[in-house]
Amino acid sequence: MSSRVRRLCAGFGISFLAFALTANTQPSPADQFGDLFAAVQEGHVFEDGKTFADAVPRRAPDAIMAEYAAKPPTSPTDLRYFVLDNFTVPGVNDKPLPPLREHIRALWPQLSRDAVTPPPASSAIALPSPYVVPGGRFREIYYWDSYFTMLGLVADGRDDLVEGMIDDFASLIERFGHIPNGTRTYYLSRSQPPFFALMLDLSKQTDGTVRARRLAALRKEHAYWMAGESCARAAKACERVVRMPDGSVLNRYWDDRDTPRDESFAEDRATAAKVSARPAAEVYRDLRAGAESGWDFSSRWLSDPQDLATIRTTRVVPVDLNALMWAMEKRIEKGCKQAGDQPCTRE
Structure with missing residues (x-):
């Protein structure tokens, strides 16, 4: 082998070794993102583990990890938002959203x-x-x-x-x-x-x-x-009507049944089982009335904002419901006037 060929082979060997060393020292996503990577993968934030491994950081990894360490997400939802804010994730947020x-x-x-x-x-x-x-x-x-x-x-x-x-x-x-x-x-x-x-x-x-x-x-x-x-009697309620102490009439939410809701049967039974001081039927009625309100379930209906079992929807006279009732009555009055129905207008 000539000296020239030997020099070429030696040069190729050095170049290959340098490439191999560079390839072996490039950090993987797990290397770069450590605890964050583990949390995303072990939390199954994405169905396929390869998804996050293929994600592209939107800024320097050190900056992402500094923010993660300073204010780590406290729930799976927050973790997902953190990832989507800081990475372009294939198949998730890698295409521009339409207006x-x-x-x-x-x-x-x-x-x-x-x-x-x-x-x-x-x-x-x-x-x-x-x-x-x-x-x-x-x-x-x-x-x-x-x-x-x-x-x-x-x-x-x-x-x-x-x-x-x-x-x-x-x-x-x-x-x-x-x-x-x-x-x-x-x-x-x-x-x-x-x-x-x-x-x-x-x-x-x-x-x-x-x-x-x-x-x-x-x-x-x-x-x-x-x-x-x-x-409805003085300071008493009947169905969706409440007669106030001054004799005025207002409305409340109510449900004609007092059993667990079909669509939340097990959950309602579990809630009622937590209450010993009230009949289960009363709890079911208030759960159902809460569903009628559309605010199912807001703490506005609860004696204890942290405990659904304290629900008391039927004991509340909601201002928003009564505003809607007033709006309904004004439109009935207007419609009856336009139709020339005087008895209806005076009701």
């Missing part, structure tokens, strides 16, 4: 449902027109949620869905006397914050027959909320 308005518009087709005729023995309740659901485990239309959905639909020019959902709710009132919490048979014993009057404000419907039908439905819903007025 918010575009994102919302893209959701309407995903959350819209056609008119439904449930199969026999299903818990679902039939509806005559297309509607929008919240999504996820909430596969049916819900009452007060839908008002805020409608605000978005109006902003996006989807008046067709707004009118259809109003017709769905009018249909529910005609059949059941009220709009249930949601369109399942296990929701029929309660309603939700009465937003139907405000939904009618969003309508562009001009047909007199349709408007008359909707006004009749609104009056029927009002009668549902006021059904306990005849049995």
Whole structure:
């Protein structure tokens, strides 16, 4: 072998050795991110362990680890947020998000449902027109949620869905006397914050027959909320009506049943089992009334904000509910005046 060839081989050997040493000394993600890496992987923040191993830090690893050490996340959710703030994670946050308005518009087709005729023995309740659901485990239309959905639909020019959902709710009132919490048979014993009057404000419907039908439905819903007025006595309550010490009449949340909720059966029984000083039926009623409020479960209904077993929803006269009742009554008065129904206007 010539001296020139030997020099070339020696040079190649030195270069290969330098490459090998460099490759072996480059830190892996586990090396760079130590405790953070272990917490993410052992906490299964991402389903596939390779996901975080392939993530790209958005700033210097030392800076990320200094922040992590100074203020470590205290929950799995906080840990995920920390990771997404500091890393570009493949398949998770590696693509730019569309503008918010575009994102919302893209959701309407995903959350819209056609008119439904449930199969026999299903818990679902039939509806005559297309509607929008919240999504996820909430596969049916819900009452007060839908008002805020409608605000978005109006902003996006989807008046067709707004009118259809109003017709769905009018249909529910005609059949059941009220709009249930949601369109399942296990929701029929309660309603939700009465937003139907405000939904009618969003309508562009001009047909007199349709408007008359909707006004009749609104009056029927009002009668549902006021059904306990005849049995409420001084400083006493009956159903959804409370007669105050001065004789004035206000409303509260209530459920016509006092059993565990079908959709939270085990959880309700466990809550009632924690209480020895109150009958289980009373606890169930307050849990159900809390669900009717839509604030399920806010500490506003609890004697002890940290203990669901202290729930007392039916003992509270909520200002927001009574504001909605006032709004309903003002719209009934206006509708009756427009229809020339003087007896109704004076009620």
